[in-house]
Amino acid sequence: MTYEIGFNDVPWFPNRGVQVGFTVGYLVALPLISLMLFSRFPLVKTFHEIIHWNLQYTRVTILIALSASWCYIFVGGLLNLGVGLSQSLRECSTGLFLCTWFYTTTKLGIYLFLMERAFVVRGGGIRLKSWHYRFNFFLMGCWLCVFILLETGRIYALRTDGVCTFGWEWWALIPLMSLDVFVNIYLVTMFVIPLFRNQFLNRKLRRLAIKSLWTSIGSVVATMVNLVMLIMIEAPGWLCLGSCSIDIFANAILLFYMTMTQKTDDREAKAAWTINGFHQEWPSVSNIEAQNEIIDYELNGHRMDNTTVIEALQVPREASIRDNSSDQGILPPTAIRVTRTVGFN
Numbered sequence: 590m591t592y593e594i595g596f597n598d599v600p601w602f603p604n605r606g607v608q609v610g611f612t613v614g615y616l617v618a619l620p621l622i623s624l625m626l627f628s629r630f631p632l633v634k635t636f637h638e639i640i641h642w643n644l645q646y647t648r649v650t651i652l653i654a655l656s657a658s659w660c661y662i663f664v665g666g667l668l669n670l671g672v673g674l675s676q677s678l679r680e681c682s683t684g685l686f687l688c689t690w691f692y693t694t695t696k697l698g699i700y701l702f703l704m705e706r707a708f709v710v711r712g713g714g715i716r717l718k719s720w721h722y723r724f725n726f727f728l729m730g731c732w733l734c735v736f737i738l739l740e741t742g743r744i745y746a747l748r749t750d751g752v753c754t755f756g757w758e759w760w761a762l763i764p765l766m767s768l769d770v771f772v773n774i775y776l777v778t779m780f781v782i783p784l785f786r787n788q789f790l791n792r793k794l795r796r797l798a799i800k801s802l803w804t805s806i807g808s809v810v811a812t813m814v815n816l817v818m819l820i821m822i823e824a825p826g827w828l829c830l831g832s833c834s835i836d837i838f839a840n841a842i843l844l845f846y847m848t849m850t851q852k853t854d855d856r857e858a859k860a861a862w863t864i865n866g867f868h869q870e871w872p873s874v875s876n877i878e879a880q881n882e883i884i885d886y887e888l889n890g891h892r893m894d895n896t897t898v899i900e901a902l903q904v905p906r907e908a909s910i911r912d913n914s915s916d917q918g919i920l921p922p923t924a925i926r927v928t929r930t931v932g933f934n
Contacts, residue, residue, distance in 0.1 A: 602827060608670075611831055615666035618838050622662050625845045626655045647705050651848055654698025658841040661691035665830040674753035674826035681745045681753035684826050688755075688833055689743065693736045695837050696812070697729070699844055700772055703805055704728075706847070707779035710798040721779070728772055735764050745826075753826035766816055773809035777802060804843045811839040 602608040630652055638644040644652070664687050668674055674684045704725040708716065716722045742761030746754055757765075780802040815836040 611827070612670055614831070614834075615662065615670065618834065619659075619662050619666060622655070622659045622838065622841055625841060626659055629655065629845070629848060647702065650698050650701040650705060651844065652698075654695055654702060654844055655841060657691050657694035657698060658837050661687075661695060661837050662834055664691065665834045669827050669830055674830075675747065675751050678745070678747055681747060681755060681826055682743075684753065684830060685743050685745050685755040686740075688830060689736070689739045689757075692833055692837065693732070693739065695840065696769070697732055699808060699840055700732070700776070701725075701729070702844065702847075703776050703801060703808070706797070706801040706804075707776055710780060710783055710801065728768075728775070731768055732772075735761075735768050738764055755826050755829060762816070766813075769812055769816070770809065773805055773812070776805045777809075780805065800847055804847045807843045808840050811836050 602611065630648075635644070635652070638648075668680070668684045668687070672680055674681050704722070708719065708722055708725075711721065738761040739757055742758035744756050744758060748754055756762075780798050783798060815832050818832060
């Protein structure tokens with residue numbers, strides 16, 4: 590690949606056409622990312638929730654992913670179109686450091702959100718009592734180890750023609766790809782198994798599982814295409830930043846699509862969790878009567894109507910991790926009272 594020498598004799602891009610294409614891409618991507626971020630997180634309201642520690646856990650994961658995506662697109666555009674990666678070895682090293690930091694942070698936020706969705710569609714409950722959720726935290730610990738490997742395995746240099754090239758050692762890339770593939774396959778499995786078992790009586794909850802499944806598949810496809818391309822070619826810095834920006838932007842769009850009906854999805858999940866918990870604990874009316882002695886029958890004639898009333902005996906308990914839109918509103922089965930009124934002539 591030959592490079593045209595620009596007005597400052599620094600070959601940032603192969604030619605003017607590539608530079609114009611990248612400029613247009615960044616000018617389109619950055620406003621769209623900003624729109625996604627501020628439509629999900631109004632500035633004043635979000636700031637108020639943060640300072641009062643009232644930001645829901647699901648929204649925290651979305652905020653991490655979209656904020657890191659915005660930072661990556663912004664910094665990538667600044668380095669590619671402003672400062673330049675080929676000015677010195679310092680700029681080249683800075684570009685790789687920021688690429689690693691924001692890229693892994695974005696992926697972490699997306700994975701935390703998808704793990705939360707997997708927890709929702711598989712029945713919910715108290716997070717820290719679920720082996721799925723505890724395993725998710727273990728995976729996040731592995732992701733932190735991969736980030737450390739990526740930081741210690743950075744490779745960057747200026748070629749003889751002045752072009753910045755950077756990448757990672759094989760012993761850092763292989764764990765990254767392996768963990769990325771495993772996490773995405775694990776998440777896909779978490780959504781696929783309930784769908785194949787037809788466990789969803791609620792159509793909206795089933796639709797949530799399908800949306801989450803497609804989001805997981807789209808995320809792994811975008812990531813694998815990006816990483817394989819960067820491994821197969823000797824990528825200059827501008828191409829690495831641009832390719833990762835496309836990957837990040839695609840994942841941000843998927844996340845934005847996934848959260849378009851977040852409030853409705855959480856309400857449906859909360860209702861499904863409460864009903865499922867009730868039926869698992871109280872499989873029959875006779876069982877309720879035997880244990881609570883709250884169902885009375887009067888046989889005075891012919892039956893006219895049959896009315897069942899379900900009411901809470903106590904305030905919903907606090908979840909182990911605060912989330913107003915999900916398991917904070919779940920009642921344990923012992924806190925639900927069933928009263929059945931049977932009318933006769």
